Amino acid sequence: MIPKREYIKYKNWALEYFNKSHLVIREDEIDKIEVADFGLSDLENFCIMTLTFFNTERISAKVIVVPPRRICPEHWHPPVGNDPGKEEIIRLRWGTLYLYAEGEPNLSPKAILPDYRKKYFTVWHEIVMKPGDQYYFKPGIKHWFQAGDEGAVIDDYSTCSRDALDQFTDPDIVRIPVIKEE
Numbered sequence: 435m436i437p438k439r440e441y442i443k444y445k446n447w448a449l450e451y452f453n454k455s456h457l458v459i460r461e462d463e464i465d466k467i468e469v470a471d472f473g474l475s476d477l478e479n480f481c482i483m484t485l486t487f488f489n490t491e492r493i494s495a496k497v498i499v500v501p502p503r504r505i506c507p508e509h510w511h512p513p514v515g516n517d518p519g520k521e522e523i524i525r526l527r528w529g530t531l532y533l534y535a536e537g538e539p540n541l542s543p544k545a546i547l548p549d550y551r552k553k554y555f556t557v558w559h560e561i562v563m564k565p566g567d568q569y570y571f572k573p574g575i576k577h578w579f580q581a582g583d584e585g586a587v588i589d590d591y592s593t594c595s596r597d598a599l600d601q602f603t604d605p606d607i608v609r610i611p612v613i614k615e616e
Contacts, residue, residue: 435614436471444469448483451499455528455587473608479548482506494595498588500581508555508578508603519573522592530582531563536575545580554604
């Protein structure tokens, strides 16, 4: 659960990152920013802020803010009915992103994980992304990422997004945030 005051703090932080990355958003989009702690109640390690511009039955566009050294946990986009699963392209708009996917593992990764959750990270092929770099994921490919020391802003383009159906290696993950009233 995310305490409401923390949720508001992180939403405001997302607005600062949008400004740093020269992303223009409308006033009515501010309320659509989602802060996700993945049900771990550990915003110091696990957190992303997402603004979905549109999500149709066929395509989706989002921007994702990853605060400094925060992690989006290992996950994949499974098949849904006759759909093979989400295809996704992430393009780094601002900052540095350490992206990990299936492939040859890096034996000296730049990611820093909290010890209590390390066992839930199984893919270690490292891609260090700088602004303008992009990476394509086929459906079902495990991946995760961590921002560098200054944070990161990611443009995310995909086929239809069904975030609530994403699968995570960590069984404790809850994808849709729960906000605790104070």
